[in-house]
Amino acid sequence: MSIVRVFISSPGDVSDERWxxxxxxxxxxxxxxxxxxxxxxxxxxxxxxxxxxxxxxxPETEAFDITACQVRS
Numbered sequence: 219m220s221i222v223r224v225f226i227s228s229p230g231d232v233s234d235e236r237w238x239x240x241x242x243x244x245x246x247x248x249x250x251x252x253x254x255x256x257x258x259x260x261x262x263x264x265x266x267x268x269x270x271x272x273x274x275x276x277p278e279t280e281a282f283d284i285t286a287c288q289v290r291s
Contacts, residue, residue, distance in 0.1 A: 219252050225279055226259040228288035235288050258282065 224243060228236050236259055243255040258277070279285045 219254055221254045221256055222284065223282040224255060224286060225277075225282040226257060226282045226286050226288060227253065227279075227285045228259070229290075232288045232290050235290075239286065 226239055227237055240248045243257045247255045249254065270285075
């Protein structure tokens with residue numbers, strides 16, 4: 219099985235859109251045979267330690283296959 223890692227970068231005011239993108243990724247994972255889409259965003263229930271800021275604890279974008287940025291205009 220192939221894993222496609224997707225990082226979604228977005229501010230807090232687009233949380234609805236961010237969760238929608240995660241649902242789309244989950245549906246695609248179910249529809250594409252042999253492909254799993256793994257989505258990462260900072261609110262996704264990951265625990266960050268208090269020894270530094272959360273941004274320092276997020277992997278660099280080159281660790282992902284796709285980076286998507288969501289913003290509201």
